[in-house]
Amino acid sequence: MISKLLATIRKEIWLLLRDRVGLSILFLMPMILIFVMTMIQDAAFKTLNEKGIPVVFVNQDRDSLGSMIEYGLRNNDLCTFYDSIDGQPATLESAREAIADGKFLIGIVVPAGATAAIRENVTALIAETIDNSGDTTHTDPSKVAVIDSVEISILIDPVTKKSFITSITSNLREFISEVKTKIMFETFSKEIAEIIPDNNGKGPSNAFQRTQIIRYNEEYASRTSDTVVPNAVQHNVPAWTIFAMFFIAIPLCGSIMKEKSEGSAFRLHTMPTSYLLLTQGKLIVYVMVCLIQFMLMLSVGLYFLPMLGLPKLVLGHSMAGIAVLTIATSLAATGYGVLVGTLASTEQQGAIMGSLSILLLSALGGIWVPTYVMPEAMRQISVFSPLNWSLDGYYQLFLRQGGLSDILIYSLKLFLFFVITLGCATAINKWKRRV
Template sequence: MIRKLFTLIYKDTLVILNDKAGLGYLFAMPVLLVFIMVVIQDSSFKSVSDFNIKIIVLNNDKDSLGNTIVNELKKNRNFAVTEIFDVKNEKFEEYIAKGEYKIGIIVHDSTTYRMKRAVNMNTARMLSTSKKNNLYESNSVSIEIFFDPITQASYKLMVLSMLREYSAKIENRMMMNEIQKRIPFNTNSFDSNNIISYKERYASVKGALIIPNSVQHNVPAWTLFAMFFIVMSLAGNMIKEREDGSFTRLSLMPFPMHLYLLSKVIIYLIVGLLQFLLMIFMGVYILPLFGFPALNIGGKHFSLLLTGFISALAAIGYALMVGTFTKTYQQSSTFGSISVVIFAAIGGIWVPVIAMPPFMQSINAVSPLN
């Protein structure tokens, strides 16, 4: 029986090795897919960890507020700031509309002066005992911000909060100076630093911290997806055997048919594990050569191998089902490939499961790519 099993494995190995295009499909395509996904998603992951947004500031103010905004933004390593002066608003807007800069900020002429005046009026009104407060009508001061339409909402929010913070600081300082003029006190004793400080930390279990990046997200996710490419190969192989009559001949031979399936499971398990290891190898050693961070596998080699083993079995099980229930090669390749894409979507390969609506989260478990 063992000899027959090895013969069937030998037969399947030869069939796979003789199909050069199929081999390329099984190994080169997944590698290419993972590489492309890492490259194209790299910028969106940098937006989380190490982005560089191009900002242009039209500083017609040339005073405290305009200068503070420019200097503070320049201090932030996430921004590439360009400061310009005396450009017409229409021309300035073009820079952003054409995509040369993601964000444009206009600090109009005399903004600091008008802000100072508004603060003075506010302070005077605050300290006044007169009931005729309406005599002191403050003028609001605005800063214009242009966004490239494709700018993510998170970028917008971040820049707006920073601008609010800078302007609030200046406003506070102006107000303190104004109050000090009216009620003398020692301004040195005023601590302008924030009383509350924020300490940023990444949550981790037992200190095992892996910061998300394109490699860390895409290599495991698309590796799993790419392993399911064997669905088309294995199901196609089964259909081909039925179509060319070799399956009929095998059916007429004195061995139990479960050996036929077992040989396919074994050989495609080896293929799946090789695919898995190849893509992990690429994540750890090859992608860093292209300037990407190395895949951090956290030292859990056995768990990783076990995951690969189980994923390969899931792919093989699904492939055997497709190969059994489809009648023609066209049916198996069409159904196999489209269903894998659908399962990938349901399984959280494209969009993380936590970002899915509750209903989709509940059906997530049906996907073999979960």
């Protein structure tokens, strides 16, 4: 039995070595694919992170509101701040013209007297409140100050994404709210100090500057202290490695078809050996091919992509998890290749069936486009793709810094897929032999 297995392994290795074009497809094309797709999608992932939006700022206010917005934009990673155009201070007209020419995506213009208008409205509102002493029945509606009467102009390039505009406007609202709160606090404190002065005769006018009630802290949810930011490398290297592994279904199917066309399959069936034993040699050889593919793809992410100025692939902390998941993915890919080769009647039929089905499974599995940017209906369908199981497992290891226990469920799914496809291939082969 061992001699038969070794003979089938030797046969498959010689078939692979003789097919130089097939070897180049198996090893070189996936590496080129990773280079090309990572370079293309790098800008897209930067866009998803929304960093460095070019913004030109025109401060006509020269007071608290203008200063607060300018300070916030200058110290925010969201945008790249500009307050001058071609060496000259930005104005409303020059900013509008520059944005129309595509030099900036967004322009922000704070009008003159904006802070004074807010201060006047807040002062009037507080004075009205204190004068009425909480009794709103005697309030004259015509005397109530109109809040939010300041108009800040936002100039937008037509090509700007809606998410960029939403991010900028939400930041502006935060700055304006902070200025209004500060002015209200200071004005209210002065009014109270006039009625009930403190021991030093000074109101707490500077208390707002010394106290910040709410602060924000952003962090990525991870079980370790390390933070890995999602980028094109972290997605494309595992994604297209998985695609390359499953793409061996085509040469594996071709090997099975060649045996059928040359008549060697018929001679093998006459031997007192099960179909499963005959396919074990193919399984072992092509699992080894998958493992070699994985090592080559990892070397691309670790060494070659950083040479192009792209981020280095972060593998996480669980080498055991990577090994188990990679072996499970290799088994699932080879099992699927055997099933396609058993179903197909001709080599052309097998090539079409294998390539189209793998393209469909990879598209559904999040290989081309991450599942988190898919519509909800497509996300629900994607959970049935074995490529999605493998990709989610690598996400757990590379992005979420998970361990072996975190990818066991994905590995079990892939191994079960391997068993089912191999079982179906055996049953179909028996049925075809009877026919």
